Amino acid sequence: MNTPTLSRPVDRRDFLKFSAFAGGGLVLGFYLKSSGSATGAEVVKPVAGAEFKPNAFIRIAPNGVVTIVSKQPEIGQGIKTSLPMIIAEELEVSWKDVVIVQGDLDAAYGSQSAGGSRSTPTNYDEFHKLGATARTMLVQAAAQTWGVPSAECNASGTAIHHAASKRTLGYGELVAKASTLPVPAPADVKLKDPKDFKLLGTRITGVDNPKIVTGQSLFGIDTKLPGMLYAVYEKCPVFGGTVVSANTDQIKTLPGVKDAFIIEGTANTAGLMPGVAIIADSTWAAFSARKQLKVVWDEGKFANDSWDAFTSKAKALSSQAGGSTVLKDGDVDAAFAGAAKVITADYSYPFISHLSIEPQNCTAHYHDGKMEIWAPTQNPAAGNPMITQLLDIPAANITVHMMRAGGGFGRRLSADFIIEAAAIAKRVPAPVKLTWSREDDLHHDQFRAGGFHFLKGGLDANGKLVAWKNHFVTFGSMGVGRGGGAPSLQTKSGGSLDADQFPARFLTNYLAEQSVMECNIPMGPWRAPGNNVFSFVMQGFIDELAHAAGRDPLEFRLDLLSQKKSGNYNADRMTGVVKLAAEKAGWNPKRFPKGQGQGISFHFSHAGYIAMVAEVTVSKDGQLKVDRVVAACDIGAQIVNRSGAENQVQGSVIDGLGTMMFQELNIERGRIVQNNLNDYPMIRINDAPPRVEVHFLSTNYPTTGLGEPAIPPVAPAIGNAIFAATGKRVRQFPLSRTDLRWS
Amino acid sequence: MSKYTLQINGQSRNVDVAPDTPLLWVLRDSLELVGTKFGCGVGQCGACTVHLNGVATRSCMTTVSTVGRKQVTTIEGLSTDGSHPLQKAWCELDVAQCGYCQAGQIMAAAALLKENPKPADQEIDDAMTNLCRCATYIRIRAGIKRAAGIPIEGDAMNSMGAVPTVASLQEAVK
Structure with a gap:
């Protein structure tokens, strides 16, 4: 399709090509949303008739219905509502006239991966131009129809108006004319002044809400195809283990079972791991048969790994020289020698799961040499190279339908569940839905890596921070790096300290070192990778230093933020949100009695500057209650959807609290110890703070996404408030590792 | 396999499933009522919550053989038009x-x-x-x-x- 992609600014030639196609007398499909397709996918079905289709994302029908394609995966971040809002804003359509349709994976849409809170910033400007270009053409169509200058016409409410003659033409009435017009040059397309925005910045409710609250087929796991079979897939509990043998002949005799077979798989722990598939005529038949499955595994060389051993090894590594230097400024050893006060602290956190509430699943249908995929994914293209390489299906023969996903948090950037479903489907003469159990999900996540930080800080006689050292001990697995060469230990997303991690570049004497321990545990991005734990460590230790210096934690931080030496960290933006959070919260830690406390933190990640103040109560027997969290967020010039933005921040605060309070995976004998929610607790409503207040600070910077940056400041704000309340410093996740009792 | 007549959202529905099948999977796979969700399979998360005679019940822990004549209400039956x-x-x-x-x-x-x-x-x-x-x-x-x-x-x-x-x-x- 000759349609504009979003990997670059909208190209006039692309518009022209498409416009010529649309206006060339062809009868094109007019797309209507199918409200209840058999598969659950949002099938768009062609209906005869003319349409105005200025680009791949907008279709206007003669009845005035405006269809906008949502190209990004919807995982709960609200993008299926917010990106179309941008087009609707510039197009001057009434939101009630808009139908949103989820697009499939299609090169016409440009990049479709939803990660790094990048969906908004990478599409924001282009989506404005897409809507404005179409609006400009509709204005021209009306002006030509009336024989008046375009400048006398204005667009609003899905119609063009000519004030002087009090004439109005609805968009539907302009479809035929607009389809014949050339696409205007970019210079002739005027974007709206933000002060005239009607939709952006308001609260628009999610476009799938009516389906969600009535239980209609919507999510990947809801997919149902004619003749579909159901699959489960058992993998070795030790990462990298392989199948020696399995009782598949016996399994095939069980009720409802259609087939059972071993898949050899590969060593890629984010790909097609070795295992045993069972295919049955219902989910429960497959689950039941699995209870009879007996597999002999070769558990491989990681079968003795344990968290306790990693902890001991990390401690040993911390006292040794070595590791790699992340950033070295000045001379920390000399600065510590000359410091009036030196304090040290060890911080650590365990491996954790994403636990997206919809278990991993994927439906695949192999027919006529083609692979068709229905996947709840954040990264719809991720499975295709593996499908081509391992199953010998060319990319042109792979179709991916993007299904709404029951949570992502980074988990669904990996395509292990997609390649498993495809590999199974290649051997089954029917569509097949692979459903992971919750136990599968917990045992075979792409985990948030654990880590250990050994910190040392120096204060001068005036209580000023003069030196900072962090030895970070992390995890990696053997592999070839991006630069090629011999295999070496590779850290994964979020498992490596970066040279700009605050307070880097704000101190004359600063040293960050990193040591890597080998494991074969699959590791991957977890909501605000790295940042979600680094913030806890850095903002916790900064708080320790402030108290050691006898200074107010807010004043200490503002002073530190004023000391920038180098780098791209925008200290002014951060200072802005720190002051806003403090003001809105009524910062005054001295006003709280013993057992209650106020804590502050801030963190930059994913182009967002966020500060938080938490107020907590800790009972004498050590029970934590978070009373209030105030969040101040600078994510740029424009909030797209205020309802979604507030929901993301409130959810992030409670998610961050829950991660701090509860989440922990233990590792013994090379495998995950926990099995399900009964031994891997997650935060519930009774621990959610009664008040989470969200404030936005609009600044003249590009708008960015909000799925991730509000996570990192949560845990340190609460940890620092706990210290203020009790004098007990939280240096480990989960909270159960710290005795909070006081008297 | 055994035959059961269930009272689902005010209608009698016939299914032929294994007696130990959780109501969750009867709803989702046999009756195509997919609003009731699978989350954990051990009664912990509540994504599978339905009403049995008006009482909130985790359908992943409710085997079909124990449902009998009880009135089952799912999200699809909470109202006829999303107006609850x-x-x-x-x-x-x-x-x-x-x-x-x-x-x-x-x-x-x-x-x-x-x-x-x-x-x-x-x-x-x-x-x-x-x-x-x-x-x-x-x-x-x-x-x-x-x-x-x-x-x-x-x-x-x-x-x-x-x-x-x-x-x-x-x-x-x-």
């Missing part, structure tokens, strides 16, 4: 993020409000044991209060009134 006060409140307050758990949350809340039409804050927290992984708990509380006609206090929720929805999607529900 909780469904309306959930849309108006934009409670969902990913939305996967919300049918179970609404079913749990509906059972609560039937027993206790004006629950106190603590009673809401005590009754709502379902997991929301996106942690939309603040809006879940607000949604229950909106449906119950209880004023919503504090923070951003104050300024949230009814906001526009996509009309065509609402029509699709009807």
Whole structure:
């Protein structure tokens, strides 16, 4: 399709090509949303008739219905509502006239991966131009129809108006004319002044809400195809283990079972791991048969790994020289020698799961040499190279339908569940839905890596921070790096300290070192990778230093933020949100009695500057209650959807609290110890703070996404408030590792 | 396999399944009522919550052979047109993020409000044991209060009134 992609600014030639196609007398499909397709996918079905289709994302029908394609995966971040809002804003359509349709994976849409809170910033400007270009053409169509200058016409409410003659033409009435017009040059397309925005910045409710609250087929796991079979897939509990043998002949005799077979798989722990598939005529038949499955595994060389051993090894590594230097400024050893006060602290956190509430699943249908995929994914293209390489299906023969996903948090950037479903489907003469159990999900996540930080800080006689050292001990697995060469230990997303991690570049004497321990545990991005734990460590230790210096934690931080030496960290933006959070919260830690406390933190990640103040109560027997969290967020010039933005921040605060309070995976004998929610607790409503207040600070910077940056400041704000309340410093996740009792 | 006649959303439905099949999978695979969700399979998360004779019940832990003549209500049967006060409140307050758990949350809340039409804050927290992984708990509380006609206090929720929805999607529900 000759349609504009979003990997670059909208190209006039692309518009022209498409416009010529649309206006060339062809009868094109007019797309209507199918409200209840058999598969659950949002099938768009062609209906005869003319349409105005200025680009791949907008279709206007003669009845005035405006269809906008949502190209990004919807995982709960609200993008299926917010990106179309941008087009609707510039197009001057009434939101009630808009139908949103989820697009499939299609090169016409440009990049479709939803990660790094990048969906908004990478599409924001282009989506404005897409809507404005179409609006400009509709204005021209009306002006030509009336024989008046375009400048006398204005667009609003899905119609063009000519004030002087009090004439109005609805968009539907302009479809035929607009389809014949050339696409205007970019210079002739005027974007709206933000002060005239009607939709952006308001609260628009999610476009799938009516389906969600009535239980209609919507999510990947809801997919149902004619003749579909159901699959489960058992993998070795030790990462990298392989199948020696399995009782598949016996399994095939069980009720409802259609087939059972071993898949050899590969060593890629984010790909097609070795295992045993069972295919049955219902989910429960497959689950039941699995209870009879007996597999002999070769558990491989990681079968003795344990968290306790990693902890001991990390401690040993911390006292040794070595590791790699992340950033070295000045001379920390000399600065510590000359410091009036030196304090040290060890911080650590365990491996954790994403636990997206919809278990991993994927439906695949192999027919006529083609692979068709229905996947709840954040990264719809991720499975295709593996499908081509391992199953010998060319990319042109792979179709991916993007299904709404029951949570992502980074988990669904990996395509292990997609390649498993495809590999199974290649051997089954029917569509097949692979459903992971919750136990599968917990045992075979792409985990948030654990880590250990050994910190040392120096204060001068005036209580000023003069030196900072962090030895970070992390995890990696053997592999070839991006630069090629011999295999070496590779850290994964979020498992490596970066040279700009605050307070880097704000101190004359600063040293960050990193040591890597080998494991074969699959590791991957977890909501605000790295940042979600680094913030806890850095903002916790900064708080320790402030108290050691006898200074107010807010004043200490503002002073530190004023000391920038180098780098791209925008200290002014951060200072802005720190002051806003403090003001809105009524910062005054001295006003709280013993057992209650106020804590502050801030963190930059994913182009967002966020500060938080938490107020907590800790009972004498050590029970934590978070009373209030105030969040101040600078994510740029424009909030797209205020309802979604507030929901993301409130959810992030409670998610961050829950991660701090509860989440922990233990590792013994090379495998995950926990099995399900009964031994891997997650935060519930009774621990959610009664008040989470969200404030936005609009600044003249590009708008960015909000799925991730509000996570990192949560845990340190609460940890620092706990210290203020009790004098007990939280240096480990989960909270159960710290005795909070006081008297 | 055994034959059962179940009372689902006011209708008699015949199924032929293994006696130990959880009601969850009968609903999803046999009856194509997919609003009831699989989350954990061990009764912990509540995504599979339905009503048995009006009582909120985890359908993943309820084998089909134990259902008998009990009236089963699923999210699809909570109202005929999405007009239950909780469904309306959930849309108006934009409670969902990913939305996967919300049918179970609404079913749990509906059972609560039937027993206790004006629950106190603590009673809401005590009754709502379902997991929301996106942690939309603040809006879940607000949604229950909106449906119950209880004023919503504090923070951003104050300024949230009814906001526009996509009309065509609402029509699709009807």
